Amino acid sequence: MSNRAWPDGDDPVASELRQALDEAQHRVPDDVTVRRGWAAFGSRPTTGRRAARLSWFAGGMASTAGLALACAALLWPRPVGRPQEPVTAQAPTESRRLTLEGGVEAELQHTSVMRIEGSDARVEGGAVRFKVPHRRPGHPFVVRADRYRVVVLGTRFGVAVASDRRVDVDVDEGVVEVWSSDVRLARLEPGQRWNSGVSTDKASEDETAANPAGKAAEKETETPELPAAAPPEKLVPSPGMKIGRPETRRRQSARGAARVAMVATPARSTVESPGAARAALASGDAPRALEIYRNLALKTGPVAENAAYEIGRILNERGQSSAAVAAWRRYRSDYPNGILRVEADVSIIETLARAGETDDALTEATDFLRRRPDSERRGEIARVAGDLYRARGDCRHAVGAYHVALSASRARDVTEAAGFYRAACLVRDGGNNGVDALRSYLRSYPDGRFKRQATELIEQATSKTAAH
Amino acid sequence: MGQNTKDIGEAVNTPGLLRSVPAGKGGGHDHDILAGCRVGDRSAWRALFDRYSPIVHRFLATFGVPPEEREDACQEVFVAVYRSLTHFRGDARLSTWIYRIAARYASRAARRRRVRTMLSSLLLREPLPPPAPDASERTERLRMLDELVAKLSPKKKLVLVLFEIEGLPIEEVAQIAECPENTAWSRLHYARAELMAMARKRLKMKTKSSAAGRKGRS
Numbered sequence: 001m002s003n004r005a006w007p008d009g010d011d012p013v014a015s016e017l018r019q020a021l022d023e024a025q026h027r028v029p030d031d032v033t034v035r036r037g038w039a040a041f042g043s044r045p046t047t048g049r050r051a052a053r054l055s056w057f058a059g060g061m062a063s064t065a066g067l068a069l070a071c072a073a074l075l076w077p078r079p080v081g082r083p084q085e086p087v088t089a090q091a092p093t094e095s096r097r098l099t100l101e102g103g104v105e106a107e108l109q110h111t112s113v114m115r116i117e118g119s120d121a122r123v124e125g126g127a128v129r130f131k132v133p134h135r136r137p138g139h140p141f142v143v144r145a146d147r148y149r150v151v152v153l154g155t156r157f158g159v160a161v162a163s164d165r166r167v168d169v170d171v172d173e174g175v176v177e178v179w180s181s182d183v184r185l186a187r188l189e190p191g192q193r194w195n196s197g198v199s200t201d202k203a204s205e206d207e208t209a210a211n212p213a214g215k216a217a218e219k220e221t222e223t224p225e226l227p228a229a230a231p232p233e234k235l236v237p238s239p240g241m242k243i244g245r246p247e248t249r250r251r252q253s254a255r256g257a258a259r260v261a262m263v264a265t266p267a268r269s270t271v272e273s274p275g276a277a278r279a280a281l282a283s284g285d286a287p288r289a290l291e292i293y294r295n296l297a298l299k300t301g302p303v304a305e306n307a308a309y310e311i312g313r314i315l316n317e318r319g320q321s322s323a324a325v326a327a328w329r330r331y332r333s334d335y336p337n338g339i340l341r342v343e344a345d346v347s348i349i350e351t352l353a354r355a356g357e358t359d360d361a362l363t364e365a366t367d368f369l370r371r372r373p374d375s376e377r378r379g380e381i382a383r384v385a386g387d388l389y390r391a392r393g394d395c396r397h398a399v400g401a402y403h404v405a406l407s408a409s410r411a412r413d414v415t416e417a418a419g420f421y422r423a424a425c426l427v428r429d430g431g432n433n434g435v436d437a438l439r440s441y442l443r444s445y446p447d448g449r450f451k452r453q454a455t456e457l458i459e460q461a462t463s464k465t466a467a468h
Numbered sequence: 469m470g471q472n473t474k475d476i477g478e479a480v481n482t483p484g485l486l487r488s489v490p491a492g493k494g495g496g497h498d499h500d501i502l503a504g505c506r507v508g509d510r511s512a513w514r515a516l517f518d519r520y521s522p523i524v525h526r527f528l529a530t531f532g533v534p535p536e537e538r539e540d541a542c543q544e545v546f547v548a549v550y551r552s553l554t555h556f557r558g559d560a561r562l563s564t565w566i567y568r569i570a571a572r573y574a575s576r577a578a579r580r581r582r583v584r585t586m587l588s589s590l591l592l593r594e595p596l597p598p599p600a601p602d603a604s605e606r607t608e609r610l611r612m613l614d615e616l617v618a619k620l621s622p623k624k625k626l627v628l629v630l631f632e633i634e635g636l637p638i639e640e641v642a643q644i645a646e647c648p649e650n651t652a653w654s655r656l657h658y659a660r661a662e663l664m665a666m667a668r669k670r671l672k673m674k675t676k677s678s679a680a681g682r683k684g685r686s
């Protein structure tokens with residue numbers, strides 16, 4: 001229940017606003033965003049005054065140049081803009097080859113109709129084959145076919161729409177996934193084919209077997225053979241399109257694994273994005289989130305990197321610690337200098353230590369300390385290494401590790417624990433250094449959380465000395 | 469060496485230690501963190517970042533910085549904090565100072581976005597696409613609030629966001645907005661009234677359109 005003074009009143013607007021303000025108050029980024037932020041901020045080069053002066057100078061020059069360019073662009077004779085209205089292209093008698101925006105090649109088969117809508121295309125009837133050069137992540141080429149949307153990142157494939165609105169997809173190169181709502185209906189590899197009825201190859205059967213919802217979706221329709229293409233309706237000139245010679249269709253071997261997702265409208269719920277994965281996690285659907293992250297991890301760029309790390313985190317949260325460690329190790333091998341590299345190292349050490357894999361955890365921790373002399377996590381890791389050595393009864397190495405922790409960190413929770421345990425290890429090894437260290441601990445932390453244990457250890461050590 | 473390790477406390481004390489400090493709950497007082505940051509202690513910087521980055525993130529989100537720019541914006545704010553920390557006298561609270569930097573950055577970013585949109589329309593380019601909503605954090609209500617807050621003037625928006633969402637007292641809001649307290653109250657009053665009026669108008673339109681939809685179906 002909100003305790004806001006404003007907006008008061010019981011009317012629906014006030015109550016809606018109150019709830020919205022409360023929700024806004026609790027809008028914080030997730031842990032990974034914060035960690036990624038720190039990874040970028042912590043590694044950012046800092047510039048001095050000279051650099052600042054230089055950057056002002058460069059900024060000034062850039063602004064002047066930008067202004068000059070803007071003026072030139074304004075005064076330049078304006079080109080005739082590309083028509084905003086969709087353009088229809090068709091191949092009434094023979095196949096026709098078009099080059100669309102972004103170097104996309106489309107080959108319209110005999111009697112097919114395609115509309116160019118901005119930078120996207122819609123297959124209205126017949127069959128069209130596309131060759132899409134690799135696209136930047138986040139800038140897909142979109143082919144619409146009936147109620148489906150084919151989001152293409154770069155591959156060679158064909159889309160056909162029959163007169164009864166059945167859609168057929170086949171792949172020459174790359175990998176194509178066919179989606180309907182949240183269900184993946186098929187994953188097609190080169191040479192395989194899917195239509196909006198039942199899939200016609202083993203790959204599709206495998207997918208649907210793994211996904212009963214997909215199977216149910218497929219049962220809704222029959223498995224028709226692709227009927228003859230719809231007859232062309234009209235021919236409209238298509239300015240801006242290059243028309244080439246008809247070209248025969250070639251099947252090519254698989255190269256790379258460019259991914260295409262075919263999604264049903266509305267597409268937003270099915271688009272695989274970090275946001276969708278976070279939403280799935282927030283709604284408690286961890287398997288779905290995991291699936292999204294696994295698909296994202298196959299791509300390239302920061303999203304893929306983040307996804308590769310997140311896979312480990314989700315697995316760890318689900319109690320699959322060894323799988324999580326394997327996922328983070330995979331992240332490390334894929335991104336040896338990744339922005340979340342330190343986080344991956346730390347997560348691995350933490351998970352191994354928690355799972356009781358002391359030897360592995362120690363190996364990782366010592367490796368971390370050797371490789372990262374400047375890391376701000378050095379104190380924490382050294383303290384963990386000390387704890388692990390102590391658990392093995394190796395007080396000599398534990399003292400060394402605690403010493404590193406004390407010199408690397410100023411955080412109280414690290415220094416206090418490292419100070420006490422180092423002193424305790426020294427006492428256990430015998431000698432007066434330990435008692436001195438314990439006294440020093442008590443002076444530094446008069447109300448520390450190990451006060452009682454420190455006092456007891458001092459008493460034990462002094463009584464032992466007196467007995468001798 | 470053969471002794472049991474239990475006599476010197478619990479064996480391995482790792483869980484939780486290695487985790488990042490929870491968002492907004494970084495350990496230590498501001499003055500300890502500040503002292504550490506001033507001498508270049510990385511763990512102090514980490515504590516400062518962990519404590520304030522979620523707050524800055526939220527503030528930027530409510531102030532209308534689109535999701536795809538938010539992380540970079542947060543970075544810029546902390547780089548500004550890094551560069552100016554030596555000039556921070558400690559007259560105000562650290563949070564107030566960071567809010568002020570974030571508010572300046574957000575206003576500048578909004579100005580830049582406006583110029584960019586204007587230039588792209590002048591240069592006959594396609595208008596910039598609207599920012600994609602972040603499915604995980606934006607409910608319908610939050611979207612509505614963001615849209616309404618975006619329509620307020622920058623000064624009113626700043627005061628409203630700081631007071632109603634960030635929950636700061638009005639004297640701190642006035643410090644951040646660099647105006648007298650009475651002015652801050654006055655801006656808050658008008659911002660609330662405008663927000664309420666816009667919300668009412670929106671609800672009215674929504675009711676009308678849903679009634680029309682029902683009529684059309686029947």
